[in-house]
Amino acid sequence: MAEAGLIAIGAALAFGLSAIAAGIAEKQIGAAAIGAMAEKEELFGKGLILTVIPESIVIFGLVVAILIIGMAAA
Amino acid sequence: MLYSQRMVKLRIYVHKKYVKTLIDKLHSLGVLHIEEHKKTDDLDIGESMIAGNEIAEQLVAIRSIIDYFKLDTKLNISNLTIHNVNYQKQSFSDIKNGIKRIQQLISSLENKKQDLQKIIENKREVLEQLDILTSLYLDLESYQSYKTLSMFVGFIDYDPKIRNDMAELTSQHKLHISQNGKRQVMALFLPRKYELQAEEILKTYNFSPAAIDKVQGMKGSPLGASNKLKAEEAFLNQEKEAIDAELQKHARQNKQFLLTSYKYLETESKKAMLPLHFGQTKHINILTGYVPKESLENTISSINNVSKNSAYIEQVEITQKDKVPVNLKHSRLVTPFEFFLNLYSLPKYKEIDPTSLIFFTFPLFFGIMLGDVVYGIITLLLFRFLKTKINSPNANKLLSVMMFASLATIAFGFVFGEYMGFESVNEEIGYSLKSIGLPLHAVMHEGNTVYEFPRLLNRLHGEMELFGYSINTVLIIGAIIGFIHINLGLLMGFLNELSSHGFKHAFFAKISWIVLQLGAVLLISSLQGAVNLHWGVGAGILALSVIMLFIGEGIIGLIEIPGLLSNILSYLRLGAVALASVGLAVVINEQLAGPFLHKGGVYILLGVVILIMGHAVNIALGVIGPFLHSLRLHYVEYFTKFFHGGGIPYAPFGVNEKSIKKAN
Numbered sequence: 001m002a003e004a005g006l007i008a009i010g011a012a013l014a015f016g017l018s019a020i021a022a023g024i025a026e027k028q029i030g031a032a033a034i035g036a037m038a039e040k041e042e043l044f045g046k047g048l049i050l051t052v053i054p055e056s057i058v059i060f061g062l063v064v065a066i067l068i069i070g071m072a073a074a
Numbered sequence: 075m076l077y078s079q080r081m082v083k084l085r086i087y088v089h090k091k092y093v094k095t096l097i098d099k100l101h102s103l104g105v106l107h108i109e110e111h112k113k114t115d116d117l118d119i120g121e122s123m124i125a126g127n128e129i130a131e132q133l134v135a136i137r138s139i140i141d142y143f144k145l146d147t148k149l150n151i152s153n154l155t156i157h158n159v160n161y162q163k164q165s166f167s168d169i170k171n172g173i174k175r176i177q178q179l180i181s182s183l184e185n186k187k188q189d190l191q192k193i194i195e196n197k198r199e200v201l202e203q204l205d206i207l208t209s210l211y212l213d214l215e216s217y218q219s220y221k222t223l224s225m226f227v228g229f230i231d232y233d234p235k236i237r238n239d240m241a242e243l244t245s246q247h248k249l250h251i252s253q254n255g256k257r258q259v260m261a262l263f264l265p266r267k268y269e270l271q272a273e274e275i276l277k278t279y280n281f282s283p284a285a286i287d288k289v290q291g292m293k294g295s296p297l298g299a300s301n302k303l304k305a306e307e308a309f310l311n312q313e314k315e316a317i318d319a320e321l322q323k324h325a326r327q328n329k330q331f332l333l334t335s336y337k338y339l340e341t342e343s344k345k346a347m348l349p350l351h352f353g354q355t356k357h358i359n360i361l362t363g364y365v366p367k368e369s370l371e372n373t374i375s376s377i378n379n380v381s382k383n384s385a386y387i388e389q390v391e392i393t394q395k396d397k398v399p400v401n402l403k404h405s406r407l408v409t410p411f412e413f414f415l416n417l418y419s420l421p422k423y424k425e426i427d428p429t430s431l432i433f434f435t436f437p438l439f440f441g442i443m444l445g446d447v448v449y450g451i452i453t454l455l456l457f458r459f460l461k462t463k464i465n466s467p468n469a470n471k472l473l474s475v476m477m478f479a480s481l482a483t484i485a486f487g488f489v490f491g492e493y494m495g496f497e498s499v500n501e502e503i504g505y506s507l508k509s510i511g512l513p514l515h516a517v518m519h520e521g522n523t524v525y526e527f528p529r530l531l532n533r534l535h536g537e538m539e540l541f542g543y544s545i546n547t548v549l550i551i552g553a554i555i556g557f558i559h560i561n562l563g564l565l566m567g568f569l570n571e572l573s574s575h576g577f578k579h580a581f582f583a584k585i586s587w588i589v590l591q592l593g594a595v596l597l598i599s600s601l602q603g604a605v606n607l608h609w610g611v612g613a614g615i616l617a618l619s620v621i622m623l624f625i626g627e628g629i630i631g632l633i634e635i636p637g638l639l640s641n642i643l644s645y646l647r648l649g650a651v652a653l654a655s656v657g658l659a660v661v662i663n664e665q666l667a668g669p670f671l672h673k674g675g676v677y678i679l680l681g682v683v684i685l686i687m688g689h690a691v692n693i694a695l696g697v698i699g700p701f702l703h704s705l706r707l708h709y710v711e712y713f714t715k716f717f718h719g720g721g722i723p724y725a726p727f728g729v730n731e732k733s734i735k736k737a738n
Contacts, residue, residue: 045417049709052702056640059647059703063549066653070537070544 011065018061025054078420078427079401079724081107081364086377087386093352093359094123095380097345104728105373107399108363110351117353117360126346129166133339135173140332142180143325166342169335176328180321187317194310200288201303207289207296209254210261214292214299217261224269225262226276228283232258239275244268259284348727362390364399364724394574398423401724408433410474418709419719424573426566426716435559435712436475436704441482442548442555443651443700445533446659448494449693450483476701491529494689495659498524534656548649556645556711557591560638563715564588570716582626584715587638590619641711647703655696662688 033047084106088096100106113119207217207227217227230236232251240247240262247264260281264272273281292299353360365373377385392398400420402412411433421427444450454477461473491497498517499507504525508514514525536547564587571580597612599605623631666688670681713719 045419048702049418049706052706053710055703055706056644056647059644059650062650062654063643063646066546066549066650070546 007068007071011068014068015058015061015065018064019058022054022056022058022061025057026051029054076426076430078423078721079403080367081392081398081401081423081724082367082370083362083364083390083392083396083398084370084373085360085362085388085390087358087360087388088377088381089384090354090357090359092381092384093349096377096385097348099376099380101341101345101728103369103373103376105365105369105726106363106728107365107724107726108348108351108361109397111353111360111362114353117355120349120352120354120359122348122350123346125166126343129339129343129346132166132170132173133336133343135177136169136332136336136339139173139176139180140336143321143329143332145325145329145332169338172328172331172335176324176332179324183317183321183324187314190310190314190317194307194314197303197307197310201300201307203284203286203288204296204300204303206254206259206284207261207286208300209252209259210250210296211252212250212261212296214289214294214296216263217286218290220263222266223263224266224272226272226281226283227261227286228259228281229254229257230260230276230279230281232260233279236275236279239278240264240272243271243275247272344727363727365726366401366724392423396423397722399724400721402427402429404429410471410478411436413468413471413475414705414708416468416471418713419717420721420723422718422721425570425718425721428566428713428717431562432708433478436708437478437482439555439648439704439707440479440700441486442551442648443703444479444483444655444696445486445490445652446492446494446656446696447484447487449689449696450480450485450487452693453483453697454480476697479701479704489530490533490656491527492533492656492659493527495656495663495692496527497529497532497534498526500524533652534660546649546653548652549646550649552645552648552650553642555648556642556707559645559707559712560641560715561588561591563712567716570718579626582622583631584626586619586622586626586631587715589615589622590635590638593617593619641714644711645707647707651699651703655692655699658692658695659689662692 030051033043033051036043037047086096111117111119207214217225219225230251236251237249240249244264247262247268250261251258253259262272262276289296289299349359351361374387377387400423402415402420404412408430411429414432414436415421415427415429441450444453457473457476457480461470461477464470464473487493498504498519499514501516501523504514504516504523508516508525513528515528516523517526518524531547533548537544538547538550540550564584568580568584571583575583593612593614593616595612596605596607597609597616600607600609600612620632620635623635627634662685667681667684670677670684
């Protein structure tokens with residue numbers, strides 16, 4: 001049982017920390033993208049894409065968390 | 075389907091005397107995308123037509139009138155042109171006279187209004203001065219200019235001592251003080267010889283004089299005079315409103331004329347300015363442009379017709395340097411998906427237009443991520459409803475796309491057997507559902523019999539063995555889709571490079587990536603023992619592909635190699651977002667609402683509220699998340715394999731219902 005708890009904490013760390021990292025990365029890109037959009041509205045599409053690029057970090061975190069939980073079940 | 079509309083580049087040489095009729099014809103055809111001529115030593119740019127200046131003048135005049143009347147030009151013009159009025163029937167002199175008439179009308183009414191305004195303002199000034207005096211209860215005759223008396227009227231900071239101070243100065247004075255709003259107003263009359271001393275005293279009470287010049291010469295009580303003036307002012311205001319109403323009436327009466335004339339002048343002015351885009355010699359104008367292949371014959375015969383066969387039309391071969399306009403052409407089903415390219419960038423003329431492929435992949439990705447029958451139905455209805463409410467064409471395209479995505483969500487909901495996150499129902503409901511013929515089947519779950527919905531794949535718990543690990547099936551499906559999608563992108567990149575840089579470059583730059591994957595897969599599976607092969611074969615193919623890549627894309631290509639892996643793994647998000655979405659739904663059902671629903675009684679109500687709120691939030695997340703992730707997989711992972719973009723939109727010269735619609 002104690003092991004399951006540690007696994008859960010591991011999964012939470014994998015997901016949570018990567019979410020924070022994605023947040024930090026997206027914060028700056030998002031701010032810059034909004035700035036660019038204020039100058040030129042057509043940049044919305046490109047701005048959106050650039051902003052969601054770090055989204056991968058949190059997805060990888062989520063995948064790793066799911067794999068860790070899978071380990072717990074095994 | 076896979077390419078934008080095919081274009082033909084035309085160069086037309088026409089004598090100047092036919093230019094006007096030619097431009098009129100081109101305008102009504104509305105198919106020629108005209109390329110601007112850059113001034114060279116040999117060929118100067120054309121001159122605008124002589125009528126141009128006059129038209130521009132009238133255009134400015136009519137714009138100012140439309141502004142003055144605050145007419146909504148954008149909406150009405152497109153309605154008018156498309157539906158009822160044929161503005162081209164009007165003649166220029168009619169329009170000119172009409173504009174002049176309206177201008178005169180406006181200026182005479184506006185003058186009257188300004189005169190009235192001046193009188194009203196004058197009366198207001200008098201009223202303000204009267205208002206100060208009203209509280210003093212002195213007749214207006216008192217405020218004349220006297221020969222022997224000095225008069226002070228104004229505001230002070232009142233202190234009773236002022237009466238003593240004045241009495242000390244002279245007994246021959248009259249002092250009135252009263253409250254006027256928040257301030258004290260004072261009138262002081264005394265012989266002229268004390269004027270300076272009185273001024274000194276008043277200074278200590280912060281005296282500030284009030285202007286009363288406008289009331290001098292008036293008679294009677296200030297209140298009476300003020301009431302009379304107010305009545306007069308009200309009357310004048312009524313008159314002013316009557317003028318405003320008249321202006322409104324004229325605005326309504328002339329709206330049709332103004333808007334149609336505006337449209338007419340605007341197109342005429344465009345026509346008159348068009349030769350600025352041409353090249354010209356002494357007698358000849360030369361224009362270059364693009365027409366869709368299917369309109370070519372019609373265009374050529376029309377030009378020959380208006381120029382009495384004197385125009386020389388040359389079909390120029392399209393080269394790499396040409397900026398060929400891009401017109402995406404798709405069936406009605408696929409057209410909404412052009413939204414994604416409009417948002418990103420149009421493909422260049424020779425590039426593959428991926429819209430028809432996005433038509434399949436976008437709903438697919440979205441469906442896998444959201445995948446729930448009930449959610450899909452709710453979002454489908456929601457987007458259908460929004461479509462009736464929103465008129466902007468771009469938003470409409472997006473909503474159509476989202477309706478397709480909702481349909482995919484419903485389909486995948488059946489595949490996963492998920493209904494608002496429920497995979498099964500309890501015995502009672504399940505039994506009654508089964509008895510009306512639904513294909514549910516009973517299973518034992520934690521000691522209870524539950525009825526499960528039919529499904530092809532268990533999204534939440536389905537697992538697969540891979541190299542000794544058990545991994546969620548949806549994650550593996552995600553990776554497989556990523557593998558297919560990226561290689562599809564690489565093949566499309568191959569075709570793009572083939573048409574722009576030839577076979578050798580296309581082969582080394584794009585096929586090398588596919589060989590690389592083949593090598594990597596062989597190497598890993600032979601090392602794992604999945605295939606009976608020496609690991610050297612895989613390693614050899616891998617090395618070969620790296621050399622090919624180096625030839626094709628240089629050092630940069632080598633740096634990109636790990637990127638390919640992360641690109642494919644990025645498609646794991648299809649599974650991960652799917653798990654998060656269904657996970658949240660299960661939490662809402664079982665952990666949040668479940669306990670209340672089991673308690674019974676009033677708690678059921680609370681449970682239902684939690685269910686509704688929770689699923690509303692999950693649907694909102696479930697629309698935004700999968701939309702952005704699906705979009706991103708296309709733009710970042712898929713497009714980078716083949717798409718360059720930067721195409722210019724096809725904007726033919728002339729009346730074109732479609733182009734008007736697009737512009738709005």
